[in-house]
Amino acid sequence: MAIDPTRFCLNRKIAPRLSLEAFFQLVQRLGLNKVELRNDMPGGRVTDDLSADQLRALTDRYHIEIVTINALYPFNRIDDALLSRAEALLQEAQQIGAKALVMCPLNDGVALSSAQTQAAMVQLAPRFAHYGIQGLVEPLGFPVSSLRSAVTAQQLIAAAQLPFKLVLDTFHHHLYEQAEEEFPAGIDINQIGLVHLSGVEDLRPTAELTDEQRVMLSDRDVLNSVVQVKRLEMLGYRGVYAFEPFSSQLDSWTPAEIERQVRHSIELLQA
Template sequence: MAIDPTRFCVNRKIAPALSIEEFFQLVNKLGLHKVELRNDMKGGSVTDDLSHQQVRALAEQYGLEIVTINAVYPFNQVSDDLLARAEGLLKDAHGIGAKALVLCPLNDGTPIPAETTQAAIAQLAPLFAKYGIEGLVEPLGFPVSSLRSARLAQQLINNAGAPFKIVLDTFHHHLYEGAEQDFTDGVDINQIGLVHLSGVTDSRPTSDLTDEERLMLSEGELLKSVWQVQRLEKLGYKGVYAFEPFASEMDSWTAADIEREIRRSIELLQA
């Protein structure tokens, strides 16, 4: 399976100990050209202590496209505070030249009706249009998530009349017991805007897995992320694959560790 290297992206979650410039340098050294930034890093903001223009200039200097900012949460529990935070992140995205902003559903065990999630998408869509930013809804597979299904997420987006797409995450696909039925029933490949990749080797029950178990790809990892990518490729997916591990052990990873793990993951995908 040969995937054009320009389709690979690196999420900043893999590099919690690196500054934005050090992260950009690393991605550039790998010969990659796409990154995702986040609003949940230790610095507390998307740009750390840099201005929008400084981040834009660094991305240009290192030949990088900022694919997304992660994330608006919980997007399907709309309030004045949520709308203000969403607009703040949209301003960040517009300011740094990011293409899209990820939307994550409530994930604390509180059920939210599908109609409420659909209404939230419809309410947020004009705000995204105002700033020219694409919305990417990411179903979370955790048992406590209020939106677990990729197919349902696509249906709600379509019903809301929003120009949003979804994020398909190989970890969350593994966690959601109905994910394979989603594909049988017809997940629209053309409505997948981004795919997140990670790997898990921990053998505890699937329902007990957390972000803490998410590392990079490896031989025999339990998410079968390589197989998931192979299927997406066969179905005609032409979009971006972003590496998004979460485990806290990455706090101690050096730039050399990160580079090694990304290269190994790409080798597995290109085998």
């Protein structure tokens, strides 16, 4: 399975202690050019202490493409605060040249209906269009999530004729018990806008897995992320794969260890 290296992306979660410039340098050393930035890093801002112009100067210097800002949360519980966050993130995405904004559903055990989630998408869509930013809906597979199913998310988007696409995450796919039952007949591969990759080696019950167990890909990955990718490729997916590990152990990884882990994960996917 040969995947063009330009389709690989690094989510900033993989290097939580690096400055943005050091992160971009790391991406460049790996021969990659795509990143996902975040609004939940230790500094609290997407651009750390940089202005939008300063960040764009860095992306130009290191030939970096900002695939997304991650994330608008909880996109499906609309109130004035959420709309303000959406407006600010969309404006920032436009200013720094990010192509898309990831949208994550409420994930605290409060149930929201499919109709509520769809209504939220309908209300947000004109704002995304105004700024020229792609909306990417990411179902979360946790038992407490209000939107767990990738197929349901796509159905809600299609039924309302919205311009949003799906983020398919191999970790969250694994957590959702009915994912494999729904996926083969229900997924529209052409409406997947991004795929998040991580690996889990922890053998605790699936329902007990959290972001803390998410590392990089390996031969011991219980998520079978490599198998998931092979199926996506077979079905015709030709979009971006973003490595998105979450474990706190990444705090201690040196740039050299991050490079080693990324290269190994890519090797597994290219085998």
